[in-house]
Structures are given as structure tokens and as C-alpha cells.
Amino acid sequence: MNNTSSSNTAASAAPAGRALITPRQLTLALVAALALAWGFLPEFTVSVLSNIGLYALVAAGLVMLTGVGGMTSFGQAAFVGMGAYATAWICTSPTAAAWMGGAVNPALLPWAGLLLGLVFTFALAWALGAVTLKLQGHYLPLCTIAWGLSLYYLLGNMDFLGGQTGITGVPPLVVAGYSLATPRALGVVIWAVLLLALWAMHNLLDSREGRAIRALKGGRLMAESMGVDTARHRVKLFVLAALLAAVSGWLYAHLQRFVNPTPFNLSIGIELLFMAVGRGAGHLWGAVLGAALITLLKEKLQDVLPSLLGSSGNFEVIVFGLLMLFVLQRFADGLWPTLARIAGRWVRPHAAAATDAARPAAPPVQLAHRDLPARGEVLLQATKVSKRFGGLVANNDISMTLKAGEIHALIGPNGAGKSTFFNMVSGVDDPSSGEVRLAGQPMTAKPSRVFAALGLGRTFQHVRLLGARSVAENVALGAHLRARRGWLAAMLRLDRAEEAALMAEARRQIERCGLGAHADTPAASLSLGQQRVVEIARALAGQPSVLLLDEPAAGLRHLEKRALSVLLSQLRAEGLGILVVEHDMEFVMNLADRITVLEFGTVIATGTPAEVQANPRVLEAYLGGADDELLGDAR
Numbered sequence: 238m239n240n241t242s243s244s245n246t247a248a249s250a251a252p253a254g255r256a257l258i259t260p261r262q263l264t265l266a267l268v269a270a271l272a273l274a275w276g277f278l279p280e281f282t283v284s285v286l287s288n289i290g291l292y293a294l295v296a297a298g299l300v301m302l303t304g305v306g307g308m309t310s311f312g313q314a315a316f317v318g319m320g321a322y323a324t325a326w327i328c329t330s331p332t333a334a335a336w337m338g339g340a341v342n343p344a345l346l347p348w349a350g351l352l353l354g355l356v357f358t359f360a361l362a363w364a365l366g367a368v369t370l371k372l373q374g375h376y377l378p379l380c381t382i383a384w385g386l387s388l389y390y391l392l393g394n395m396d397f398l399g400g401q402t403g404i405t406g407v408p409p410l411v412v413a414g415y416s417l418a419t420p421r422a423l424g425v426v427i428w429a430v431l432l433l434a435l436w437a438m439h440n441l442l443d444s445r446e447g448r449a450i451r452a453l454k455g456g457r458l459m460a461e462s463m464g465v466d467t468a469r470h471r472v473k474l475f476v477l478a479a480l481l482a483a484v485s486g487w488l489y490a491h492l493q494r495f496v497n498p499t500p501f502n503l504s505i506g507i508e509l510l511f512m513a514v515g516r517g518a519g520h521l522w523g524a525v526l527g528a529a530l531i532t533l534l535k536e537k538l539q540d541v542l543p544s545l546l547g548s549s550g551n552f553e554v555i556v557f558g559l560l561m562l563f564v565l566q567r568f569a570d571g572l573w574p575t576l577a578r579i580a581g582r583w584v585r586p587h588a589a590a591a592t593d594a595a596r597p598a599a600p601p602v603q604l605a606h607r608d609l610p611a612r613g614e615v616l617l618q619a620t621k622v623s624k625r626f627g628g629l630v631a632n633n634d635i636s637m638t639l640k641a642g643e644i645h646a647l648i649g650p651n652g653a654g655k656s657t658f659f660n661m662v663s664g665v666d667d668p669s670s671g672e673v674r675l676a677g678q679p680m681t682a683k684p685s686r687v688f689a690a691l692g693l694g695r696t697f698q699h700v701r702l703l704g705a706r707s708v709a710e711n712v713a714l715g716a717h718l719r720a721r722r723g724w725l726a727a728m729l730r731l732d733r734a735e736e737a738a739l740m741a742e743a744r745r746q747i748e749r750c751g752l753g754a755h756a757d758t759p760a761a762s763l764s765l766g767q768q769r770v771v772e773i774a775r776a777l778a779g780q781p782s783v784l785l786l787d788e789p790a791a792g793l794r795h796l797e798k799r800a801l802s803v804l805l806s807q808l809r810a811e812g813l814g815i816l817v818v819e820h821d822m823e824f825v826m827n828l829a830d831r832i833t834v835l836e837f838g839t840v841i842a843t844g845t846p847a848e849v850q851a852n853p854r855v856l857e858a859y860l861g862g863a864d865d866e867l868l869g870d871a872r
């Protein structure tokens with residue numbers, strides 16, 4: 238721990254000499270300045286700022302969905318339309334009034350409209366998300382275009398919603414007896430809602446569920462292996478973005494006081510995406526920056542371009558397209574990180590541990606705890622497991638057991654079928670035939686997260702970490718299933734005690750694996766060998782009874798391998814069962830209790846390291862191939 242805290246102190250002290258202000262102070266100062274100036278700004282500026290607030294609310298949802306979660310949606314404008322139309326209809330329609338008995342206080346109608354919009358959007362977004370988000374690659378954005386268009390045309394073709402003309406006479410919002418009829422009055426609500434939403438989403442990202450959301454982008458395999466239900470998280474993220482869009486639509490309807498389908502068409506959906514793309518992956522404040530840039534630019538271009546070109550038309554869209562090319566070329570991470578780098582001279586980044594220390598101590602919370610099974614108990618059992626890819630038999634009738642308190646190594650030349658077997662005993666893939674049991678339970682057709690819930694922790698052959706996040710955050714993701722607090726608690730910051738316990742557990746595992754000095758370093762800046770050790774720490778944070786390690790020694794230096802050997806021996810002594818796939822024969826022979834050797838998908842030998850090294854088939858498999866010197870080294 239000492240190393241960690243000293244590095245934090247150094248990290249926070251270094252820029253402090255130049256820095257004038259922390260990000261939080263800067264945000265508060267900007268918000269205070271806006272609040273103070275609000276009453277004195279010209280009407281036009283207030284109107285533009287209100288529009289920026291409305292756009293930023295939708296763009297913030299898109300930053301979460303696209304920037305953080307890795308899912309692109311072109312159809313967000315349609316959800317804005319749903320929020321707008323729901324309130325416009327309920328506030329103006331005689332049918333709606335009749336449904337409500339005609340006795341509702343008119344001041345309450347917009348709130349009924351908000352409720353209707355949210356309920357309707359929730360239901361539709363959940364249904365659309367459940368179907369669409371199963372699609373991968375370019376199919377997902379294509380599908381969002383399809384339903385974005387459908388909803389837009391639906392709004393414009395419903396007679397009871399006024400067709401293409403829309404609905405006029407939407408009343409202003411009334412709050413505590415005050416009518417918010419002007420942009421200056423409603424703008425305050427718009428910005429208050431925006432700031433509240435940014436705060437809630439910032440909190441969400443800084444939580445156990447936030448780490449799970451961030452893990453969605455890098456592929457679902459890793460997240461599922463940590464116990465995250467990725468399909469559910471994707472749908473929830475989609476619904477969250479849709480609800481923010483609907484709230485923006487609700488405010489829009491009461492700002493404009495009329496609605497028609499035009500502002501909810503696909504080109505606005507694309508503009509909203511531009512706003513989110515300019516922000517830099519996952520930077521929430523970038524949504525405000527993107528919304529401000531695009532709104533102001535659009536305003537200017539709509540004035541300047543027609544007079545320059547001598548004819549009217551939506552020329553600004555062409556300029557947006559070209560600008561987007563330029564921004565994506567020059568600022569691949571978006572504009573926000575570039576701005577943040579420039580602002581870094583004056584803005585002091587907060588060090589994670591320093592901020593933790595500044596927080597009031599939360600009451601201690603116990604994370605879920607699992608007792609290790611008795612030594613010798615069978616933890617993982619594969620019985621006659623085969624895997625066929627078309628005509629290729631990658632695994633052929635492989636049987637193997639892993640017991641508590643032993644290290645079992647799986648070796649074999651390249652292409653022997655080790656990774657295929659690993660995938661089947663970790664829930665990534667299902668066997669074509671045969672059975673895998675974990676903790677006595679049949680695991681056929683169970684996803685990886687069920688394996689994780691039953692006590693299986695794993696690392697990956699190709700390291701899968703959240704490169705931009707700290708080592709501590711990466712490791713805390715491994716303890717996902719040991720905590721319970723959900724999205725709402727995180728957004729409202731009711732999860733702090735649990736979060737503190739998770740981070741403490743992460744730091745404990747990092748120390749244990751010898752990376753204490755790097756706990757607050759972004760994972761991507763460690764060496765590949767160290768990143769492999771981070772993966773082991775992450776697996777350990779889940780308190781597994783079975784540990785699957787895929788080439789843990791690859792990329793490690795000699796002393797690091799020795800340290801890893803010591804750690805694995807210690808874990809074995811504690812009673813863990815460890816299955817390791819490894820090409821480094823010296824490492825394997827010195828560490829493993831039992832070894833299974835694969836060749837062409839078939840087990841050719843099983844036994845102690847000495848038995849395996851003396852086995853003529855193994856010698857032939859290795860000495861006949863390119864790996865001969867490996868076995869030679871070990872002997």
C-alpha cells in the first residue's frame with residue numbers, strides 16, 4: 238500500500254505547482270457564472286443556450302451509448318419526438334382530457350405528459366433494444382436508421398397527432414405556481430435537468446455498474462467472464478439514452494409550444510450523433526461541447542452559406558460532413574481530450590486515492606465471500622469433450638479433472654486445441670459432445686457469467702483490459718459479482734460504501750500480485766507482462782475457487798516469472814484449483830502437479846511432470862516439431 242500512496246502523492250503533487258483549479262471547481266465556477274449571467278443575457282443568447290441544453294441532454298445519452306458502450310444509434314431523434322408528442326397530445330387532446338375524467342388541473346397536464354412519454358419510451362426502447370442490440374457490427378446502426386425512419390413517419394402519419402402539421406397550443410410548464418412560458422424561465426429548468434443528468438451519469442460511470450458498462454465496448458467476452466450480463470446492460474444503456482432523449486423532447490415541446498415531425502427526422506439523428514462524436518470517447522462534458530459547437534455552427538452557417546452561394550438550401554449539412562471528416566482525422570479521440578490536454582496547464586487532475594481519502598469514511602461493507610472447497614475436491618470436470626468446426630476436430634474426447642489445491646497444466650504444440658478446450662471449460666463455447674461440470678453442476682449451454690458466478694476466474698491469451706482505466710478499476714471489475722448495488726443507487730451515489738469496499742479489495746489483490754506501485758496507472762501503460770499479472774489480480778478479485786490462466790508467463794521477464802510462480806504456488810496452498818495453458822516448459826514443469834498433453838486435439842499423455850517428460854509420444858510430439866527446444870530447456 239505504501240508504494241501506491243506515495244505514487245499518488247507524487248502524481249497529485251507534480252502538476253499542483255502550475256495548476257490553479259480542479260475540474261470540480263472549474264465546473265462549479267462555470268455553472269455559477271452561467272447562473273449569475275442568466276438574468277442579463279440577451280433573449281437570443283438565452284434561446285440558443287436553451288437549445289444547446291436540449292441537444293446536450295440527448296447527446297449525453299449518446300455519449301453513454303456510443304462513446305462508452307460502443308453502440309451506435311442514428312435513431313435517437315425519434316425518441317425526442319416521442320417525449321415531445323406524448324406531452325403535446327396529453328396537454329391538447331380532448332380524448333386525453335376525456336380519459337382523465339376532464340377534471341385534471343391543467344398545470345398538471347405537462348407532468349402527465351412527461352410520465353406518458355417516459356413510460357412509452359421505456360417500453361418501446363426496451364422492446365427495440367432487446368431485438369436490435371443482438372445485432373453486431375454495421376447491422377446495428379443500419380437497424381437504428383430503419384426504426385428511426387419508421388418512428389418519424391409514424392409521427393407524421395397519425396391523424397390524432399396532427400399529421401405533418403403537428404400539434405399547436407402546447408401550454409407552458411407550470412412549476413410551483415410559476416408559469417415557465419419564456420425561454421429564460423424554462424431554460425433554467427433545461428440546464429438544471431442537464432446538469433442533474435450529467436451528475437447522475439458521472440456517478441454511474443464511477444461505480445461497479447459503470448465499469449461493467451465500460452467493459453461492453455471492448456467486446457462482450459471479457460465482461461461476461463467477469464459475471465456481467467452484457468445483453469441486459471446493453472439494453473439498459475439503450476433505454477437510458479432513450480429516456481434522456483424523451484425528457485429533452487418533453488422540454489422542447491414546452492419551449493416551442495408546438496410540435497411537428499420535422500425536428501425528429503433522421504438528419505437530426507445524425508446531427509445528434511455528430512455532437513456525441515465530437516466529444517471524445519466517454520467524456521460526458523464533451524456532449525455539451527459538441528451540442529454547443531454544432532448548434533452555434535449551424536446557426537452561423539444557415540446565415541452565411543445561402544448568401545455566399547446565392548441560393549437557399551441545407552448547405553450546412555455538407556459542411557458538417559466535411560468538418561466531421563476533419564475532426565475524426567485530426568482528433569481521433571474527439572475534441573474533448575484535446576481540450577482537456579490544453580486545459581491541463583491550469584486544471585489539476587485529481588488523483589484517485591487522494592479523492593478517496595477526501596471523501597467521508599463510509600461505513601464498512603462486507604463484499605460477498607466464498608469459502609474455498611476442501612483440498613482434493615473435484616472442481617472442474619470435462620468428460621469426453623469434443624469440439625468440431627465443420628470437418629475439423631479441434632478437441633477429440635478430452636477428459637480432464639481439476640481438483641482443489643492443485644495446478645494442472647495443459648500443454649501441446651501450436652494448434653493442438655488448448656484454446657478450444659479452454660473456451661469450453663469457461664463457457665465461451667459449447668462442446669459438440671461431452672460434458673463439462675463446474676462445482677458439480679452440468680454447464681452445458683451456460684454462459685460465461687454463470688461460470689463466474691460458480692467461482693471460475695480466468696485470464697485471456699490476448700490481454701483484455703480497459704486500457705484507459707486505472708489498474709485498480711480494472712481489477713475491481715473482477716469483483717463485480719461480489720457486490721450488489723445497481724444503476725439507480727450508483728446514479729444517486731448511494732453505493733459509496735460498497736464502492737469503497739470494492740476498491741479496497743482491488744488494491745489488496747494488486748498488492749498481492751506485486752503491482753502495488755501501479756494501482757493508479759492506466760492499464761495500457763504497463764508492459765504486456767504486467768498486464769497479464771493485472772488480469773490475474775482481476776480474476777483473484779472475484780474470489781474464485783477455479784483459476785484458468787491462458788499463457789500467464791508470456792511476456793514476463795525472468796524475475797517476474799519467478800514471482801508469478803511463487804504467487805501461483807501460494808494460491809495452490811490456499812486451496813485454489815488452477816488450470817494453466819502455457820508454452821514456457823520450464824515454468825510449467827517446475828510448477829504443475831499434473832500435466833495433460835494435447836496433440837491434434839487428442840490427449841496423448843497425462844501425469845506428473847516427470848512422467849510426461851519421459852513419455853515417448855510427448856517427446857515425439859515436441860521433438861518432431863518446432864517446440865523441441867522448449868522441452869529441452871525444461872529437462
Ligand SMILES: Nc1ncnc2c1ncn2[C@@H]1O[C@H](COP(=O)(O)OP(=O)(O)OP(=O)(O)O)[C@@H](O)[C@H]1O
Nearest residue numbers: 626629630631649650651652653654655656657658
Ligand atoms: N472458431 C474456429 N473455427 C474453425 N477452426 C477453429 C476455430 N477455433 C480454432 N480452430 C482450429 O482448431 C484447431 C485448434 O486451435 P486452438 O486455437 O484451440 O489451438 P491451440 O493449441 O490453442 O493453439 P495455440 O497454442 O497456437 O494458441 C486449430 O486448427 C484451429 O485452426
